[in-house]
Amino acid sequence: MNFKKLAIIFAFSIFLIYTVLILSLFYFFNGSLFVETLFSNRMLYSIRLSLITASIATFISVLIAIPAAYGLSRFNFKGKKLIDTILELPMVVSPAALGAMLLIFFNNPFGNWFQSNGIQFVFTFYGIILAQFITTLGITTRLIKAAMDEIPKRYEDVARSLGASFFKSFYTITLPLSKRGIIAAAILTWAKALGEFGATITIAGSMPMNTETIPIAIYMKLSSADIEGTVALIFILIAIGLGILYAVRIIPGKKPYA
Amino acid sequence: MLELKNLSIQLNKFNLNNINISINESECHVIVGPTGSGKTLLLESIIGFRKPNYGDILLNNQSIIDLSVEKRNISYVPQDLAIFPHLNVEDNINYGLYINKHKCMENNNLTNELINSLNIKHLLKRSTNNLSGGERQRVALTRALAPGRKVLVLDEPLSSLHESMKRDLWFILKDLQKKYKLTILMVTHDLEEAFFLGDTVSIIIDGTIYQTGNKTDIYYHPKSTKVARFLGIRNIFEVELKGINNNKITVYNRDFNINLNITNNANPLNEKIQLMAGIRSDEIMILRPGYEKQNQDNLLTGNVISVFNKGAYHTILFSHNDSKKVIEIEIPNYAFQKLNPATGKEITITLKAENIFLMTQ
Numbered sequence: 001m002n003f004k005k006l007a008i009i010f011a012f013s014i015f016l017i018y019t020v021l022i023l024s025l026f027y028f029f030n031g032s033l034f035v036e037t038l039f040s041n042r043m044l045y046s047i048r049l050s051l052i053t054a055s056i057a058t059f060i061s062v063l064i065a066i067p068a069a070y071g072l073s074r075f076n077f078k079g080k081k082l083i084d085t086i087l088e089l090p091m092v093v094s095p096a097a098l099g100a101m102l103l104i105f106f107n108n109p110f111g112n113w114f115q116s117n118g119i120q121f122v123f124t125f126y127g128i129i130l131a132q133f134i135t136t137l138g139i140t141t142r143l144i145k146a147a148m149d150e151i152p153k154r155y156e157d158v159a160r161s162l163g164a165s166f167f168k169s170f171y172t173i174t175l176p177l178s179k180r181g182i183i184a185a186a187i188l189t190w191a192k193a194l195g196e197f198g199a200t201i202t203i204a205g206s207m208p209m210n211t212e213t214i215p216i217a218i219y220m221k222l223s224s225a226d227i228e229g230t231v232a233l234i235f236i237l238i239a240i241g242l243g244i245l246y247a248v249r250i251i252p253g254k255k256p257y258a
Numbered sequence: 259m260l261e262l263k264n265l266s267i268q269l270n271k272f273n274l275n276n277i278n279i280s281i282n283e284s285e286c287h288v289i290v291g292p293t294g295s296g297k298t299l300l301l302e303s304i305i306g307f308r309k310p311n312y313g314d315i316l317l318n319n320q321s322i323i324d325l326s327v328e329k330r331n332i333s334y335v336p337q338d339l340a341i342f343p344h345l346n347v348e349d350n351i352n353y354g355l356y357i358n359k360h361k362c363m364e365n366n367n368l369t370n371e372l373i374n375s376l377n378i379k380h381l382l383k384r385s386t387n388n389l390s391g392g393e394r395q396r397v398a399l400t401r402a403l404a405p406g407r408k409v410l411v412l413d414e415p416l417s418s419l420h421e422s423m424k425r426d427l428w429f430i431l432k433d434l435q436k437k438y439k440l441t442i443l444m445v446t447h448d449l450e451e452a453f454f455l456g457d458t459v460s461i462i463i464d465g466t467i468y469q470t471g472n473k474t475d476i477y478y479h480p481k482s483t484k485v486a487r488f489l490g491i492r493n494i495f496e497v498e499l500k501g502i503n504n505n506k507i508t509v510y511n512r513d514f515n516i517n518l519n520i521t522n523n524a525n526p527l528n529e530k531i532q533l534m535a536g537i538r539s540d541e542i543m544i545l546r547p548g549y550e551k552q553n554q555d556n557l558l559t560g561n562v563i564s565v566f567n568k569g570a571y572h573t574i575l576f577s578h579n580d581s582k583k584v585i586e587i588e589i590p591n592y593a594f595q596k597l598n599p600a601t602g603k604e605i606t607i608t609l610k611a612e613n614i615f616l617m618t619q
Contacts, residue, residue, distance in 0.1 A: 152338070152340065154336050154338060154340040155340050155342060157305075157307060157327075157334070157336065157340070158334060158335075158336060158340040158342075159342075159353065159357070160306075160326075160327040160328050161305055161327055161328070161330075161332060161333055161334035161402075161411075162328075162333065162353055162354035162357055162358075162401070162402075162405060163328050163354055163357045163358045163405060164328055164353075164357045165326075165328055168357060172353075172357070173342060173344075176344045177343070177344055
């Protein structure tokens, strides 16, 4: 067997692993229960809550990540490597630990003051957004930076020599050229925020019709031994998540720059 | 118009040392040097991408060293041209006008003139991904000149083109320079391009400008062996100064054990430094048998060691009697056919007094 065939077999084995997991759900699948679960008030609330919080968290992440990624991609400055390393924090520290860090932060004097005089995060809708934002910001910045790294700096140099300021060269050259990369990063961020569980349950809790997102609802169903309900929720999450990720594969298309 | 004064730039372990160049209005100055000599680094400092460690850059007698790139009014065409891939040809050309809030292209006479001069009207609505190498060059030049800039900086923009297209653009660049009174600063490693386009030329090697000035002076009077070797001069000999009589200088060459007469010296002579003499391969004449006595200048008799056919020219390696030093001669095909200097044949050559130049080591 040559290496090419072996590599393709490995690629298919990955597909097989996940497909077997998905197919195994059908063992406990109950069509009428699925419809009932999907259209229950509690489930509709969870879906709506998940979609809204993931969208807001994604919007904030992307808004901060775009200038940050540009700075990291284009300029050399002291502390750049440190920032670059800390972007990986959400990947190396478990989401539950990140959530715990947020809880600890809001229990110190500054965090307490912030909650009393600003926004209440612990066990609230805002806590969900914060948890999703904290777990996605690093990866969003990393993805957008990768997109900007691929755009030769020479384009901006020429734009500046033609009279564009730093901001105008960014706005008229780099931003449109990295548009596809930014959209792809936003979609992946949104998908990650939608599936976020550990940090969300730690800081926002699992109150039905209040802070119960889809992943938390799955956990709650499972902990009450409601397997069929769990399967129904997993299918909903998979449908939304994979649908979005499939869109990412379609959007990047051909790079406009060589 | 554009003046570099004592410019020094350090990048990691590479240094550009004390660069002094002065370019007059409507003049094309070409900085020529081998790859890695610091040409692009120098241009980047002039445009404003890099701050020099020392020295000043003057444009119309005003220092621009502290101005940001966009305020220097210097248009730039990089080696890869950097045609914006997300804009079509027309929007690429209009970019400078749009950024500077000029009138739209329909009303801009200069842009229309440039579009017609460079023959790119039919390309305006095209995507930049489908342009040929020559079309890309024309679009990049139009884009650089459309905002009405008078100073154009070119970083080897023709290096990727094939010979024929490159030559077309040489003529276009010359026309543009004349028509719009452009002051052009260009870097290249191509000697032919440098001497065709440049009114003045600087030779840069390892971060140092070894010679700058009129291109004819540089071509005929290289000041050092480093410059001569870079210019492709292969016949370089150590000589000792023997005497100066009016315009005629006599030097002694140990390799061939002869005195050489020289009437073409432009460099200061100093007995304390090692003098070197050089002559271009294509300026050495092979004499027809029987014509030796009619030509009294620096005659050398010896044998042809080998002959190489270069297409339009033949390169002949010649050894004078027992000397180990080989002289390289280049003659056009018609002369080669007449003289037939085959390998092993004895020939007499003349190093004409006006074709030998003196320089320092």
